[in-house]
Amino acid sequence: MNFNSAYAIRQFPTIFKYAGMTFKIAVVSMLCTLALSLVITLVRYYRIRGWCTVVDVYVDLFRDTPLLVQLFFIYYGLPQIFPVFVKLSGYTAAVIGLTLNAASYMTEDMRGALESVPQGQIDGGLSVGMTDLQVMRHIILPQAAKVALPVLGNEFVSLVKNSSMAFTLGVREIMAEASLLGTSSSRYMETYMDAFIIYFILCKLISLAQKRLERRLNRQRGGV
Numbered sequence: 001m002n003f004n005s006a007y008a009i010r011q012f013p014t015i016f017k018y019a020g021m022t023f024k025i026a027v028v029s030m031l032c033t034l035a036l037s038l039v040i041t042l043v044r045y046y047r048i049r050g051w052c053t054v055v056d057v058y059v060d061l062f063r064d065t066p067l068l069v070q071l072f073f074i075y076y077g078l079p080q081i082f083p084v085f086v087k088l089s090g091y092t093a094a095v096i097g098l099t100l101n102a103a104s105y106m107t108e109d110m111r112g113a114l115e116s117v118p119q120g121q122i123d124g125g126l127s128v129g130m131t132d133l134q135v136m137r138h139i140i141l142p143q144a145a146k147v148a149l150p151v152l153g154n155e156f157v158s159l160v161k162n163s164s165m166a167f168t169l170g171v172r173e174i175m176a177e178a179s180l181l182g183t184s185s186s187r188y189m190e191t192y193m194d195a196f197i198i199y200f201i202l203c204k205l206i207s208l209a210q211k212r213l214e215r216r217l218n219r220q221r222g223g224v
Helices: 005-016 019-045 051-063 067-081 090-115 119-127 132-169 174-185 188-223
Strands: none
Touching (some): 005 174, 005 188, 019 051, 019 090, 019 132, 067 132, 090 132, 119 132, 132 174, 132 188
């Protein structure tokens, strides 16, 4: 069967309508990932006894297993082990899985960002009577955030791309719609090409926005 460009063009708007769900999954997962990564990073940064071991096990577990397997375990496995999850939706399972997977990687990058702050500045803050919490809030985090920005942008792009696996849990997003249209018409190449282009556009726009923000921050830093 030859490639039908007219069909691909005709179905593009239909598939693009589900970019909103893809973006929603990525944004919610990113916010949850930031929160979880920060907690894990602080546990490691302050070497909180007991919790460090738990964190290490979690990081190894989610780094050393495929994301798709993690999503399937959360959506299909958890309800069988814990009945409270029996009504877990595919969307919620996708967000949980993407968050746990992304945070296991991001926590290392965030720890590196925290440790990039010169010790002299930290000691200086403590010497003038600031508490550890105040030093973290006013000295460490503002500088670490600038260092971590490129990593955060790259992770958000990864979440947009990895959200395509949500269709395996029954979530109606870009990949799901492309697959459904391909199945109904037997024109998978056209619909998957549409999905390919849409994902590229989304990720490219995010990357451009990230670079623009980085340049602005660098100009502000240079002007200080």
